[in-house]
Amino acid sequence: MSITKFKSMCHAACAVSALLSMVLLTACVATAPQQVERPVAISDDALLEQGILFAVDDLLAQALKTPGFQPQPKSAMEQLLKNTAVKPVKPLVVVDNTVEGVAGQQTTATRLVDRRILELLQPRLETHDVTAVSAGNVKAANYLVTSTLTQAQTGASSSGFKLNLSLTDLRSGFVIAQAVARVRASGVDETPTKFFRESPAMSKDRAIEGQIRTAQTRVGAEADGLYLSRLPVGALIADGDMHYEGGRCDDALQYYEAAAARPDGLQLRVLNGIYLCQMQLERADAAESAFGRIVALGLATNNLSVKFLFRPGSTEFIADTKINASYVMWIRQIARETAAAKVCMLVVGHTSKTGTEQVNNRLSLQRGATIQRRLDSLVPEIAGRIQAVGMGFRENVIGTGTDDLRDALDRRVEFKVRPC
Numbered sequence: 018m019s020i021t022k023f024k025s026m027c028h029a030a031c032a033v034s035a036l037l038s039m040v041l042l043t044a045c046v047a048t049a050p051q052q053v054e055r056p057v058a059i060s061d062d063a064l065l066e067q068g069i070l071f072a073v074d075d076l077l078a079q080a081l082k083t084p085g086f087q088p089q090p091k092s093a094m095e096q097l098l099k100n101t102a103v104k105p106v107k108p109l110v111v112v113d114n115t116v117e118g119v120a121g122q123q124t125t126a127t128r129l130v131d132r133r134i135l136e137l138l139q140p141r142l143e144t145h146d147v148t149a150v151s152a153g154n155v156k157a158a159n160y161l162v163t164s165t166l167t168q169a170q171t172g173a174s175s176s177g178f179k180l181n182l183s184l185t186d187l188r189s190g191f192v193i194a195q196a197v198a199r200v201r202a203s204g205v206d207e208t209p210t211k212f213f214r215e216s217p218a219m220s221k222d223r224a225i226e227g228q229i230r231t232a233q234t235r236v237g238a239e240a241d242g243l244y245l246s247r248l249p250v251g252a253l254i255a256d257g258d259m260h261y262e263g264g265r266c267d268d269a270l271q272y273y274e275a276a277a278a279r280p281d282g283l284q285l286r287v288l289n290g291i292y293l294c295q296m297q298l299e300r301a302d303a304a305e306s307a308f309g310r311i312v313a314l315g316l317a318t319n320n321l322s323v324k325f326l327f328r329p330g331s332t333e334f335i336a337d338t339k340i341n342a343s344y345v346m347w348i349r350q351i352a353r354e355t356a357a358a359k360v361c362m363l364v365v366g367h368t369s370k371t372g373t374e375q376v377n378n379r380l381s382l383q384r385g386a387t388i389q390r391r392l393d394s395l396v397p398e399i400a401g402r403i404q405a406v407g408m409g410f411r412e413n414v415i416g417t418g419t420d421d422l423r424d425a426l427d428r429r430v431e432f433k434v435r436p437c
Contacts, residue, residue: 053078055074055075056075056078061176062200063198063201065180065204065205068199068200071196072164072197073182076194077141077142079184079193079196080184080193085159085186085193086144086145109145109157109158110145110146110159111150111158112147112150112161114255116165117167118166118167118179119414121226123258124166124207124209125206125210126205126206126207130166134182135147135149145159150248155251155252159187160185160186161184161185163240164180165228166180168202169199177201178201179199180199181197181232181233185240185245192236193236194236208423212261216292217308217311219426220284221320227243247284253276254273254287257271257273261293266298270291273290285311285314288314289311291307291310292308304343308346309353316354316358317358319434323429323432324425325344325388325429326428330376332380348388348392349395351432352396355392360434361403361404361434361437362402363404363435364386364389364430365432366386367413367428367430368380368384369410369420370424374409377409381409382407384407415427
């Protein structure tokens with residue numbers, strides 16, 4: 018071999034070695050832990066948009082310090098050949114629907130939180146796929162973002178809202194990041210979404226309580242186990258709600274019925290969805306059957322709150338026939354299911370926070386007694402087993418006193434099982 022040829026081969030080998038060294042160095046630099054500082058706390062008087070930005074920034078800063086959010090190391094050969102024929106599967110982060118932290122409803126404001134979380138996280142987590150939770154992706158999810166927007170109270174008055182975000186590692190069940198932001202009340206639209214606005218019964222249950230608890234869980238503690246176990250049902254409900262609010266009841270009903278068919282799918286949210294769709298599709302018998310199931314489940318779990326809306330200061334139902342047309346059927350099903358369950362119960366009237374306490378105590382009792390008399394007249398065998406009670410506004414859920422769709426849950430009638 019000639020000296021010239023030998024030198025040429027040495028130069029080529031040195032070049033390859035240098036290239037490999039550079040690639041390895043690049044890979045090491047790229048996989049070094051990211052140093053992201055947590056944001057400076059904001060004022061409690063911040064706007065909701067500012068609060069969302071702060072909370073997402075804080076959540077992300079904490080997440081990027083955990084192993085699951087560090088860039089994955091690549092081999093020198095992968096870097097050298099730049100093999101992009103097979104793209105690696107990114108870990109999946111799903112974002113659950115934000116709920117109001119007391120009633121468990123979804124509102125115009127919580128929908129805004131949902132959109133902004135996705136808009137802020139998606140471009141900043143290039144190493145992960147980030148998307149809204151759905152029936153099609155929940156089983157493949159690695160991480161879960163859970164959030165609540167809760168009205169804060171100082172004494173008897175509201176002092177703004179608190180936004181809670183948590184990030185759960187679904188493999189371990191532990192919360193690995195959690196952020197809190199406090200914001201002013203102005204600009205926060207508490208109007209319930211179409212599903213919650215039109216649902217006949219309050220749908221907060223153990224699963225929703227677990228969702229609220231998880232959003233407020235500190236780092237290093239376990240997320241609520243029941244909530245996590247029911248994520249597949251929750252994803253079906255979320256898909257159903259999306260179709261219902263889009264006016265596609267045929268599609269929505271398929272998701273609600275798929276949820277109801279699961280062993281863990283017997284939930285008030287599911288049955289409310291089936292009822293609403295059957296009503297929209299003008300299937301009166303199927304709707305009444307669905308409402309009967311709502312009542313049966315509510316009595317069995319001692320968690321039945323029905324939104325009977327009354328005229329202001331009156332025991333007469335609101336005049337809007339679009340709202341009150343179903344009340345006769347509701348009362349009929351409540352009477353029948355009470356008789357079938359052979360229970361005794363309290364009919365508890367509630368009022369919104371307008372007027373004096375004395376007036377509202379009397380009015381709520383009168384409204385409870387109105388429902389009691391109607392139940393007794395339909396099924397006489399339950400007469401004597403039902404007692405009317407008035408709570409005034411002492412157990413308000415929303416507490417705004419706006420007397421409109423935003424605080425409709427405060428003007429509810431509850432049915433509580435009691436010893437006979």
